[in-house]
Amino acid sequence: MNKKLVLNLLSSSAIFTSLMSTLAAINPAHASVNLTQRLMHTDDGRTCITNPHGLKDFVCIRDSERDPKAAPAPKSMVVSSSPSDTNVAELNFTEEESDAAIRIFKCDCPYCINSLRQLRGTGNLVY
Structure with a gap:
């Protein structure tokens, strides 16, 4: 049941977009790499x-x-x-x-x- 709930939540575009933007804010890409x-x-x-x-x-x-x-x-x-x-x-x-x-x-x-x-x-x- 938990897997089904997680899949339903992730299939929602609003929740998926929110999750992806949160991940991008936590781990941003940096151009100034050594x-x-x-x-x-x-x-x-x-x-x-x-x-x-x-x-x-x-x-x-x-x-x-x-x-x-x-x-x-x-x-x-x-x-x-x-x-x-x-x-x-x-x-x-x-x-x-x-x-x-x-x-x-x-x-x-x-x-x-x-x-x-x-x-x-x-x-x-x-x-």
Whole structure:
């Protein structure tokens, strides 16, 4: 009987909507999530980083695509980034970086631009 009552209550749109909005208020989605990625240098001349949107698969570039002035990549390291608390009026990245991020990660959001810059050894995008 209790299961039937619960199913009847949940099937009511007003109660279901109220329940869902309560759950959303208790556990809201946050856009400012800390991102921890693994950056590694392979023996076959590639630099790889975990995909910022999947965090499971690795995305790699040849070392010839890295900035020649960049420090040599260590064998493996963990990279953490989090959005800053300050308001940034404009994100400073080039059209080439945007195109490269889209080509490599299929996206040019700030996390992907940061990952591209870490792969190339050119520093982080501040956001």
